[in-house]
Amino acid sequence: MRKTCLNCIYDIAREHEDVFFVGSDLGYKTLDDFKEEMPDRFFMEGISEQHVIGMAAGLAMEGKTVYVNTIATFLTRRCFDQTAMDLCLHNVPVRLVGNGGGMVYAPLGPTHMAIEDIAIMRALPNMTVVAPCDAEEMARFMPQTVDWEGPIYIRLGKGYDPVVSKPELGFTLGKGIPYREGKDVLLVSTGVSLHGCIDAADLLAEKGVSAAIMHSPTIKPFDDELLLSMADGVKAVVPVEEHTVIGGLGDAVGAALLASGRTSLPAFRKVGIPDVFTENYGSQKELMRHFGMDGEGIAKTVMDLIA
Amino acid sequence: MDKRSKALRRRMIEIMHLGGRGHLAPAMSLVEIVRVLYDDIMRFDPENPQWEARDRFILSKGHGCLAQYAMLEDKGFITCDDACCFCKFDGILGGHPERDKIPGVEASTGSLGHGLSIGVGFALAARHAGRDNRVFVVMGDGECNEGSVWEAAMSASKNRLDNLVAMVDYNKQQSYGTTTEVLDLEPFADKWRAFGFACVEVDGHDVDALREVLSSVPAEKGRPTAIICHTVKGKGIPFIERDLTWHHRTKLSDELYNSLIEAVS
Incomplete structure (x- = not known):
């Protein structure tokens, strides 16, 4: 990258x-x-x-x-x-x-x-x-x-990530990308967290949970309109970011949902790094797994949330 | 002190009084520096503040803005009405100068240690465009506590920006105390030289001396110039000179205001 x-x-x-x-x-x-x-x-x-x-x-x-x-x-x-x-x-x-x-x-x-x-x-x-x-x-x-x-x-994320973006979905600065359709839950990604979201959506599908993915490479300005459209009718919204849970994508998503004025809001939980400095070394992948940001971790958060 | 220096100081006091607050003493030490630059040295056109060939002036010690505001009014960049709205809700003149609000202001300053880097950018852009305009950056002495000033100095020197002039209003006092007490800058001229500048020292209140020094920049071809201007904080008003309580004032009684005006009349 x-x-x-x-x-x-x-x-x-x-x-x-x-x-x-x-x-x-x-x-x-x-x-x-x-x-x-x-x-x-x-x-x-x-x-x-x-x-x-x-x-x-x-x-x-x-x-x-x-x-x-x-x-x-x-x-x-x-x-x-x-x-x-x-x-x-x-x-x-x-x-x-x-x-x-x-x-x-x-x-x-x-x-x-x-x-x-x-x-x-x-x-x-x-x-x-x-x-x-x-x-x-x-x-x-x-x-x-x-x-x-x-x-x-x-x-910039890691250079050798496999390519998961789709040319047919294009890219418009300031706009989100409806990456995957799904009716039960909505995962929201930015940067390389899209990879974990794709894995999670596949795992959730195996469990009979249909997960949509909104990919939001532009975090600011955030595409509220696409979020609200994709969040329509889902039971849960889970933003995922390789970032502290304070002040990043998760907060942009949460704020957009709350400001929508909808009377019935989906369940909501942020996946990211908790409010700590990391105490481990290892690799990016190991840390992402540690913080529940890999496919399994995200899927588990979703299952807990909708249980 | 001649009539012009007194008249500018008087106007600064009036503007400050209308705003109800301001950094008066740090602006008083700047008056002759700003005056000579605008009266005798810099190329500009108040009718066309964005004239490409203009010399660029950055007041990096943005808290000294009263001196610049009085000069901008004098030269016709801003109006009397603008000046009268100093620090007012919908005025254009704040307690620190802002680009895009005030004609003739090249960079928004107030956070110290920014101006010289921006000046390096201006000077590089001028060189790239093949323009012969110069860039004058006026800093405070306390401002030179900031490491970013010395980062910028290294870069200016590396890039051999002899179209860049860094001037320091060396009044030897910062907010808390003397520069010697707070964070000593000496040997100051040697520092600038060690950072690759051609450095000149001058009495920052001597109009003729300033004119002479500024007329011969760059002091050395291929090097940026540093001019250390030895000044007095609060210069021109005996009862505020070197008095640290005048670094920033928020309340000015009518009696005090009259005394200030009288001192420069």
């Missing part, structure tokens, strides 16, 4: 003269082709996230579209004030590309796990928040970042 995203940035920059790239201290040879072909629009400014955001804002105020890339934790936590003031208050077209959203960097521990990035980015006025589920969805999404007004936070 990361490679696809960076390739897209390269392609976009070749087509658009006002597109710039700013990294902090990325891996050796990252976007070397960009640097070679368009050196005056490629910057690697060191481990200085606060400055990188401010500089990107300055470029964007001068009419440039700027793609900024570094590790998600440092891109969201370290320079939050610059993101809030320089990007969001000025509402400038800077695209924040966060490597390792969620628990991708599980072996590296809590310093590198972006488990609250969606919540803190979502809280900012003017910020759009997007978490594609795989490389192909990333490729459909990225061209839409060129002309989108205001800043975007792009959460």
Whole structure:
């Protein structure tokens, strides 16, 4: 997914003269082709996230579209004030590309796990928040970042996930995707949590429970309309995210349901990381299983909820 | 102090009084810096604030905005009515300046340590476009406590931005105490030099000296320029000079207001 995203940035920059790239201290040879072909629009400014955001804002105020890339934790936590003031208050077209959203960097521990990035980015006025589920969805999404007004936070998941997105369902920034039909329960995914939701829906089908899936790569603005339409008549709604249960997709889903004014609401439970720092290492998959975010865990939550 | 410096200070006091609050002393130390930039150095057009070839000015110490507001009014970017609505519900002039609300304001500031990075972006964009406009960023001394200032300094130097001028209003006082007590900046000029800037020091209230220094930037080709302006907090009003209780004031009695006006008349 990361490679696809960076390739897209390269392609976009070749087509658009006002597109710039700013990294902090990325891996050796990252976007070397960009640097070679368009050196005056490629910057690697060191481990200085606060400055990188401010500089990107300055470029964007001068009419440039700027793609900024570094590790998600440092891109969201370290320079939050610059993101809030320089990007969001000025509402400038800077695209924040966060490597390792969620628990991708599980072996590296809590310093590198972006488990609250969606919540803190979502809280900012003017910020759009997007978490594609795989490389192909990333490729459909990225061209839409060129002309989108205001800043975007792009959460990168793990690079070698199997492709589950469907080209026929398309991708529209700001819109959810009705991924799977079902009449009993609705699972809502964002980013790579779609994988677990698909597995869960298959397991639930074996138990005679028909699960629909709404995939919501755009978390903000959230597609309330699609949610309410797909939640119509189901017994339970279960949002699933590789993120703390505070302030992310689950809260967007819950708020939309409550604000709908419906007198009869479905049962509701958020699946995600509880309000803790992870104490384990291992792999992303192991941690997702640990927190009940794999297919089995999600299916169990659903069964408990509708029992 | 000449008539123009006094008149600008008087207007700042009037604007502050209308708003009922403001950072008066930190703005008073800035007056000559802002005055010389707008009167003698910068290229701009109040009729066309977005003129592409204009020089860019960022008041990174946004709390010094009274000085900028008085100057923007003087140059015709904003009106007397605008100035009279300082900090009012539907006014355009807040306690910190905002881009897109105030003609002539290039960046919204107030959170310290942001302006120099934005200035680096402006300077890079100017170079990329082949424009010869310059970027002036005015920072406070306390602001230079922020690590982001030094991140920006390294980047400006690495990118050899000699179209960027960082000015520090070095009045030696921040909110809690002197800069020496709170977080000493010295050796300040050496720091800027060590970060790759050509650094010049000047009396920040000496209009002629400021004019001379600013007329010869970049101080060294291929390097960004840092100008340390030695100033006095509250300059021009003897009874508030160096008085830390005047960093920010919310209540100004009529008697006090009259005394302030008298001091600059």
